[in-house]
Amino acid sequence: MSAKAWVMKTIRLTQHERSIIDGACEAFYGCRSILMSEAVVDAAHAMGIYAGSSEPGSLREPWPHVPDRTGSTTTRICVSLSLRADEMLSRAAARAKTTEPQFMVGATLAYIARLEAQRHASNQTMREGGPHAVVGT
Numbered sequence: 001m002s003a004k005a006w007v008m009k010t011i012r013l014t015q016h017e018r019s020i021i022d023g024a025c026e027a028f029y030g031c032r033s034i035l036m037s038e039a040v041v042d043a044a045h046a047m048g049i050y051a052g053s054s055e056p057g058s059l060r061e062p063w064p065h066v067p068d069r070t071g072s073t074t075t076r077i078c079v080s081l082s083l084r085a086d087e088m089l090s091r092a093a094a095r096a097k098t099t100e101p102q103f104m105v106g107a108t109l110a111y112i113a114r115l116e117a118q119r120h121a122s123n124q125t126m127r128e129g130g131p132h133a134v135v136g137t
Helices: 015-029 032-046 083-096 100-127
Strands: 006-013 075-082
Touching (some): 006 100, 015 032, 015 100, 032 075
Antiparallel strands (some): 006 075
8 A cells, every 4th residue: 555645735726826837837847736846845845844843933025935825816726736845835835824825826926037037037047158168258
């Protein structure tokens, strides 16, 4: 008998959120579950939450990445998370005083913004001759 290693989460997105996440999947990952899992773990780590670790203290400020849900959340998606990522999601959402779906969406949108900024900086470096440009040729 095998143990369950993955948890399926169903979350609602606005059309705008779905567009951003799907675009990032095409540009960076190709798989929504991988992108969102990486984002959740990254955000949890930024909050001092690690798998198997004790709880860090309270946040000094509200978590800044709670998504603005002014649009209608008409789209449903399913995301597979490892048991470890799911455990970190639960702890991080509770620490951020938000719901798990809002934490997943906010963490993912913030993660995408950082990926875009890194890609932009990398492209800028390459346009300027790259980190290993040969001088005087």
